[in-house]
Amino acid sequence: NEIYLQGLAEKTPPFTTDATRLEAVAAEAFAPGPFGYVAGGAGSGATMRANRDAFDRWRIVPRMLADATERTLDTTVLGTAMPAPVLLAPIGVQSIVHPDGELATARAAKALGVPIVLSTASSYALEEVAEAAGPRWFQLYWPNEPEVCASLLQRAKRAGYEVLVVTLDTWTLAWRPQDLDQAYLPFLRATGVANAFTDPAFLAGLAKSPADDQAMAVLRWVSLFTGQDKSWDRLPFLREHWDGPIVLKGIQHPDDARRAADAGMDGIVVSNHGGRQVDGAVGALEMLPEIASAVGSRMSVLFDSGVRTGADVLKALALGADAVLLGRPYVYGLGLGGEDGVRHVLRGLLADLDLTLGLCGRRSVSEVDSSLVRSA
Template identity: 40%
Template structure:
């Protein structure tokens, strides 16, 4: 086992552990990947002010996200197919998040079901919804999420239809899947991965399969095809009232990238937004989320809680997002690399790396409490650049 010192180490290990089609599903973006690559590049471009002779012997990372106490301002993002990267992957990741004192958000397109996550954890978790054309699905699954103790609903609003991801098409990761000699050989060379997934509780989209079973439709192909055909491009601001009616908990819009949309979200009374470009997997050429964040924070940060995702690979990235107006950050790929590389231990390692990097960077920028983080910790040249974006 190599020495793991950062998320990139987990990424490299994951690449060796899982089939190429699944690794590329996690590791790539849409079209030319301009937005996907910009997410990380723009975060890296930010520079801190190094401060000295400030007593940072005690640093407080604990805070609240959506009014819930968390050990640090980080949550695990909803991601599809985690249970195919590692057997029972969503359950494993949810337990790791709970052990770390942070929240886990389950995807509609998860392999494990809502009820599986409930059985694997003790405390609350969050749920992400894709609003499909069949609104009966949404109403039923939200009732299940509420019954399972989910306290917040994240409605993804940047996927009225699926962006094209070249790697998935080339690898045959589509509905139905396309097997090639290369795929078959690749899978055959990953016996540890295969055994892990075969031992897992489910091999299809657990949340959708439960719904389709009532319609006498079963199997992974049926679930995948149903989802592919039912994304709803008619979803609009008029549907917020319906969402409020069917969901009694906190309501969050995930996929906001424009200041005007942030203000509209606040006008419609949602509890929070996630500044996100879907990890660079939807509209290619959209701005990096860290570039959009300060403008959104200036426009609506005093009216609505702002969360952030996109390119977060370290505690330093978390600190930069907090400085630019986020209340907390989601990690998607970072935890998936850990999951694919080492299962639950890998997710725990990813969270530990981020926590230790955040704690150290706070000390070197003179910050004692994450609640005190502001743009003052950023180097002036970058602050000026942001004002001109």
């Protein structure tokens, strides 16, 4: 209906609705630094390509006369009700692509009821984003100082973040040639530290305020969040300081998924960080069926890395995911059109998902199972 009505009013969308062309459109519109930050991956980019290739190895088998005119995408994951099995992935320093950054993203997601997962490296303080946001989860980069970790968790809890997502795959930044070739670091200095610069435990470790010595404050931030891997026996610390569900993000091996379940975690995100960490790694979707069959009955299984279309979401659900996280596409939307741009990308994905679900002869997310797909 909307397409016809827009046609009558001679209105066109703010930018392409073709999710597969978004990156090319953003490449034209963004300055090289911000574009490199969002689009870049580890090393040669082999893992990013593997993420997309993995989707092409599965094909959907639609069913007919299934009475799918009335249908719903509603679902609930870890106690959070959502209008579709889609959340916005945590993406740091979004003000690199648009001054309103995470605030615009939060508003667009709220308008549609879609949950956000706010990054530790948000350009706006988590309390400020909470005021703009609807349903919200908090992503933790696990700081090397327990006091700072406890303080961030306490603030997130107080600000109404429902689920804690702990990212494990980025305990140090990978070899990312695009980043090294681009001069976006000045943006990072100014914007990537809002959560730390408003944190009492972080500020307590500084001799001078960030306003008086920004370089020192940024160095403290960097050393807090990189260079120290954690171990499985540290997970109880998180439990002690977070009384809601905990999800481990960046799981790629079924044995790690089993360990997460054994440790009493509530969920995992099967993810390779959008191909930004280990170059030459397996496509994230390739590991999903094995991981879902190992732990799917014990915990929530979420998925990201390479999701672009409604068909992609359905394939991930068919292979065992309870929901997916959308990464780069919404950040391209943010850079291209601010809050409206994020909403345009999200509405497109949800509409595509809804139509494809119906055309496959399914009326709800719960009717999607492995019979929907076959390997190509």
